[in-house]
Amino acid sequence: MAVVDHSAELARAGANVRGWTGSLLFFVRRYPLGAIGAVIMAAFVLTALFADQISTFDPFTTNARISLARPGGEHILGADFMGRDVFARIVYGARISLAVSVGATVLGCLIGVTIGLMSGFFGGWFDLIVQRLMDIMQSLPLLVMALVMAASLGPSLTNTIIAIAIPLVPNVARIIRSNTLSLREMPFVEAARAIGMSETRIAVVHVLPNTLAPLIVLATAQLGSAILVESSLAFLGLGVPEPHPSWGRMLSESAAEYVRTAPWLVIFPGIAISAVVFGTNLFGDAIRDILDPRQRM
């Protein structure tokens, strides 16, 4: 039998992790994929925040002389048909994508969690009616529903966020409700009643935190898919309107006409979208592992 190296085993378990930087290094070693995800997301957020410092060009300025300029040289990722710098548009597009993905996910989760918690914990007629409504919403494909919403609300950033958030609600509500249904029968809920907590407070303080682990996984996955849905909406001409540089719109404008002649117009926004979606998913999985106290020994 192999001799167990105690100090190495302890180090692996994180026994001698000290301080903030120590914790960070431990996280990187323990969850390398999560760390990659975190780096991608950090890059994404920082790009969005400091877009004007990162890009030397203005994403809105057109310049006919550099129309369809190749990548390299002054315009490192080239320029589109209107002569706008692709790098600048991708950098500024991060803002739109961040606003849409975070906005839609947060909005959808807030509504979904409230509905799911109320219907799971209190049940009764509220549960019955709301869940049938959720059934109806879930029977429509997410994209089609977002499409209908976007079309009826009209194109704007806020409306795009709402259009993407609403189809998210039933998924979140379902997950929270099903968890709540089993949690409300747990003895600790009865114990909370026995110390005199009100039902609402039990729902928020005791039940809700127990449902968060699956919600976080869902929410991080939704961050990515919100970007995808926005891209799809933009592709169909319903997303965030011109002249805002949306990654999806950049793809959709160029895909049909320029995919052969100027492929950089398609490739670079595509890479941006996939990288961010990939990053959020990796990060989400790691976060789930970390936030679940049952796994934190």
Next chain:
Amino acid sequence: MSAQAALGAEGRTPATQPAEVVLEVDDLQTYFFTRGGLVKAVDGVSFAVPRGATLAIVGESGCGKSVTALSLMRLVADPPGRIVGGSIRLDGVDLLQLDDQAMREIRGNRISMVFQEPMTSLNPVMTIGRQISEALMLHQKMSQKAALARAVEMLQLVGIPEPKQRVKEYPHQLSGGMRQRAMIAMALACNPKVLICDEPTSALDVTIQAQILDLIAKLQRELGTAVILITHDLGVVAETAERVIVMYAGRKVEEATVGDLFARPRHPYTRGLMNSIPRLALMRQERGPAVERLQEIPGIVPALVNLPEACIFAPRCAFADDKCRGQYPPYEQKSPGHWAACWHSDRIAEKADG
């Protein structure tokens, strides 16, 4: 009536020095309205607990002792259950007359409860300290910081080592015995008048059981809390309680001081419970195989739906005759402070003597 009986347990003369009765339950009736019919889970149970005393409620699974406990807290799920009659007076205030808000202010503050399962009775995603603080912040309007400091004190009080460290830990980081200690700390945080322990040691291993019972007894002495101990384990009763109620099929069948009950049980069910305690001396002789088989009570607790007029225990009772099968025996005082509901209580007591 039972208040006086309880006073007798204190060994004082009721006329001269009445011990202060904290909790007085009179003719409590908790019924369940189910598809299968009416279930009288608690049917006319009365008792009184003086300050600082311990009352044990004993019985098999399904005899209504846990529903009695939940009724005291008014935590019986409605539907299907409902308290349909009687009164529960805590310091003279009838809990059954209070509205929900007033009842919430009582729970965990003046009357609290320790549950059977320490594994699942604590919220897995909340620190121990936070869970103990909840009650304090709720009832005594303490700040989070003050409540947490008090939680540390409470953990110290219930004998958890390194309490400062433990308040920051999660339930899964504690052993079963430690979790039950934390539960007790939680229940006692607001210094309640009455502590209901519903099978507090059933889920723990035997060595820990004794520790937890000792702890409850010690805290009871220090804090003057009245304890209602619900258990199926007569060994636990003998160690801790002063007075015992034996329940069968939702009704009280016998009530006496611990000494009296063990010396002269007056109900065949109580006798049966005692005979089913394993005793090493009986089970194993020096040489050879076991000489006496452990006795069990034949049969099971009947379903509580649509009970007959007869004595409910009659089908399982060796003493039963036609009288038992015809009419439910009255619950009456058979000797000072010793009550029972049995037609043949004298014969049974004699047998115990012999």
